[in-house]
Amino acid sequence: MxxxxxxxxxxxxxxxxxxxxxxxxxxxxxxxxxxxxxxxxxxxxxxxxxxxxxxxxxxxxxxxxxxxxxxxxxxxxxxxxxxxxxxxxxxxxxxxxxxxxxxxxxxSVPKLHTLSEILRGREYDDGQQDDESNEILPEDRHKRYTYDEALRNIQASDAELDHGLKNRHILNINGEELLYPSLSILLNNDYFKVNCDPSLEILSSSLADDHEVPRSVSTQVMSWFGTIKDGKWKMEVDALIKEVGLGILRHHQVCRRPGLGGI
Known part of the structure; x- marks a missing residue:
């Protein structure tokens, strides 16, 4: 040695x-x-x-x-x-x-619970869309919370964070995170009501033209409640019905369930 x-x-x-x-x-x-x-x-x-x-x-x-x-x-x-x-x-x-x-x-379990508190009060409103800048403009600009900030601050891997954002119905628009409040426009769309497996392009275009819902929003919302394959949206009926039911009941709760805007 x-x-x-x-x-x-x-x-x-x-x-x-x-x-x-x-x-x-x-x-x-x-x-x-x-x-x-x-x-x-x-x-x-x-x-x-x-x-x-x-x-x-x-x-x-x-x-x-x-x-x-x-x-x-x-x-x-x-x-x-x-x-x-x-x-x-x-x-x-x-x-x-x-x-x-x-x-x-x-x-360890990813620490995603802080997302609900961070994004409370940041529900998405169609009227917040600025057509010229294509940015979300909340009433208080200091309340912006970006995807990059979430990557840095939320104690979770990138894949776990993306999964958590989807499960909590949090939009990622131009890198900014916002809670999505409404499904009624999507469910009441005339093209959607007569097509079982609607075309993603036609449905998102219809929502954009008739209701000024940006395609980046409608595409993400559809991915939450179904699968997108070969340009078509296959809706998961049980998941969508559950979310609509929670939205209806939420109006009758004293304390709202954190993490989602009201439907």
Missing amino acids: SESDLCFSSSSSKDSSYFKLLELPPDLCKLIENAIDTNTPLRLKIKGHSGDDAVLCTADQTFAVRSVALSNTVLVVTPPPDAFSLNFADESVVIRDQVTEILELTP
Whole structure:
């Protein structure tokens, strides 16, 4: 067994607690190894404000990050600064830091509940559409909340966030998030009422021409309550009836269910 001389780095006091060890669960380890083997870029994000417990997000999964104390101290060592120039003639290693804890990752439920509070009072109104700028213009411009902000601040992976936006019926228009309040225009459209599997192009054009509902809105709403395939919309009857029923009952509740505008 080779031997090396140990010495402390001159910057050891500055490097104290600078290094962190991250323990990878098998699934995440396999994901990273596959990215290395296939030379595919892999993007990992750590999210959380100063008062939050941090999470690590892959493209489609969220992991809680927690600190676990180690029973033994782990030393972080490096070769001397001039080791490479001396062709490793110097057998000493430099102690850069001492690690007494490890960061553990465990699968976590995405924290999507904050969406309802963030978007409360931002229900979409057809009258807010500005034809010239094609932007949503809420009464209070300071209440804008963009998709990029949600990606940065909501503790969820990109795929989980997109799924949450769809389930909560939140529109993404020009990068801005708004709750959608009405299905009545869609359900009462004459073309829709006489076609079981209406053409997406014809139905969205009809809604835009007759009711000034932007295609970006109607297409998203149709995707919430059905599937779009080969240019046609296949409605999921049960999901649509359920949402209409909730909208009717919501008017008789003392406390409204957060997350949706009234139908």
